Amino acid sequence: MNRREFLSAGAALSAFSLLPATILAEKTKQMNATKFPQPLEPKIVGDVKEFELFIDIIQHEFAPGMRVHILAFNNQIPGPEIRVNQGDRVRVKFKNKTELNHTIHWHGLHVPWRMDGVPYVTQMPVMPGEEFVYEFVAEPYGTHFYHCHWGTLLHMQSGMFGSFIIENPDDDPIKKQFPYEREYTLVYSAHDTNFMRRELNGMLERMKERMYLMRNGRFDKERFALFDSKQELLDAIERGYQPPYSLSRRAPSDLPVPNWFSVNGKSYPSTPNLYIKEGETIRVRLINAGTEEHFLHLHGHDFWLVCDDGLPVPQPWQQNTLRLSPGKTLDIIIEGKNRGLWTFHDHDTRRVTNNGLYPGGNLLVLAYEDLPDEERMVRPMKMKMAMKPGQKMNMLPKVALDE
Numbered sequence: 001m002n003r004r005e006f007l008s009a010g011a012a013l014s015a016f017s018l019l020p021a022t023i024l025a026e027k028t029k030q031m032n033a034t035k036f037p038q039p040l041e042p043k044i045v046g047d048v049k050e051f052e053l054f055i056d057i058i059q060h061e062f063a064p065g066m067r068v069h070i071l072a073f074n075n076q077i078p079g080p081e082i083r084v085n086q087g088d089r090v091r092v093k094f095k096n097k098t099e100l101n102h103t104i105h106w107h108g109l110h111v112p113w114r115m116d117g118v119p120y121v122t123q124m125p126v127m128p129g130e131e132f133v134y135e136f137v138a139e140p141y142g143t144h145f146y147h148c149h150w151g152t153l154l155h156m157q158s159g160m161f162g163s164f165i166i167e168n169p170d171d172d173p174i175k176k177q178f179p180y181e182r183e184y185t186l187v188y189s190a191h192d193t194n195f196m197r198r199e200l201n202g203m204l205e206r207m208k209e210r211m212y213l214m215r216n217g218r219f220d221k222e223r224f225a226l227f228d229s230k231q232e233l234l235d236a237i238e239r240g241y242q243p244p245y246s247l248s249r250r251a252p253s254d255l256p257v258p259n260w261f262s263v264n265g266k267s268y269p270s271t272p273n274l275y276i277k278e279g280e281t282i283r284v285r286l287i288n289a290g291t292e293e294h295f296l297h298l299h300g301h302d303f304w305l306v307c308d309d310g311l312p313v314p315q316p317w318q319q320n321t322l323r324l325s326p327g328k329t330l331d332i333i334i335e336g337k338n339r340g341l342w343t344f345h346d347h348d349t350r351r352v353t354n355n356g357l358y359p360g361g362n363l364l365v366l367a368y369e370d371l372p373d374e375e376r377m378v379r380p381m382k383m384k385m386a387m388k389p390g391q392k393m394n395m396l397p398k399v400a401l402d403e
């Protein structure tokens, strides 16, 4: 299949999956429920809610036919959703089933500093096969997330993120203002799949070599850029040691350039739909666990921005395009006031592509599930190609394309 054929196949696929009959079918709706972070059930131990997280490498599908090896909490991308009440005592037992080091950082939570998950600052890395127990009180209220803090650039885009929601069930400040029944969590990320493959393999090989050398008493700390103090590093540089980052003077840097953009680990056409009914109000929790800025635009509506970094904003205001920076969470309220099927997508349209091809990426649909039957009818696209007898068919475009 050449590029042009591929592009037209993509267009056919997009037209198909946007048909109201397809999007509103019961089967689609059932499938759709699996496209949101799955709740993690705690074990109640005394007055503590105890959760178990493990990390392993799995094969994950961003979109049909696009599978990659990825780091997954509990075999899920994103990791399962942890949802607790404000003030709950929380324990998370974290088991490392990979051959790599990891930690978990609780982004936006006010945990004791020893629980913050920053390797060599608050704790030693959780080594292969090891377990680490995180304990803290759930504060503050709102939409937060967790992610790995070891090799953050690689491990985060390789799937190590999940939502962490702290609720105030009896006195929710947003529900008071905008009574809603349904809510959705959307976790955004961006992935350079070539960088992920190269770096994950490289890291696994380095770890294997490191273990071998350690076992044989030949481990060379400088080669692996490990120093006991900053002074030790400075002294080594003085004596001629070249830190790894100086080597890029001789070659282009290997910073990732994302080619896949995901919502809840899926790229269009696999992205989740947001279902709403006329007159209904829904809450959508947006989490940016990736490295890219997203400018999310909703067609046909002005939503309310109600929380920023989990914190209720003093005065909600309306907009139709928001800026979701890396590390930020924003909560919005959508009021079902304009029935139909509406797209909700990054207006930096480079991010609504899969490996450079449009449509793809973080494109998703707000769908009114009570759309009347007459609006579900598909208007067939008729090709008006009435040929006169003897007329020659000329399919070549008048302007040459790029191939």
Ligand SMILES: [Cu+2]
Pocket (backbone or CB within 6 Å): 101, 102, 103, 148, 149, 150, 151, 155, 160
């Ligand atoms: Cu990690």
